[in-house]
Amino acid sequence: MKIAVVDGMGGGIGCQAIERLKSLNNNNIEIVALGTNSQATSNMLKSGAHEGATGENAIVWMSKKVDIIIGPLAIIAANSMMGEISPKMSEAIASSHARKLLLPVSKCNIEVIGLEQLQFKIIFNELTNTIKRILDEQ
Secondary structure (H helix, E strand, C coil), X not given: CEXXXXXXXCCHHHHHHHHHHHHCCCCCXXXXXEECCHHHHXXXXXXXXXXXXXXXXXXXXXXXXXXXXXXXXHHHCXXXXXXXXXXXXXXXXXXXXXXXXXXXXXXCCCCCCCCXXXXXXXXXXXXXXXXXXXXXXX
């Protein structure tokens, strides 16, 4: 199973997601770090991603080639993350046939009504449990 982790800025959220994926010790997972900038990609690679690529074209291209896309909710909102998510990127991710596991981080003026403000630890625990469930379904 090929999983893309998309993040921008310093890649902190992506790094945490990758560390959780690596903790599953599942050899059937291939993790691809997709950064909106080279620093995010570099940090996600240091966290254990198997391969990585940077920029709009890489994100657009790889969105078609993965089974799961993980990232903050902002990755499907054009011009979010201080403009790092281009309209092409958000459209490619949202239109991808991949299952999208979006983390409800409210740093882009998007609030999901009905969700309580969760701590990062709880969000990443939920992500880990969801990935385990998906892997069990395979």
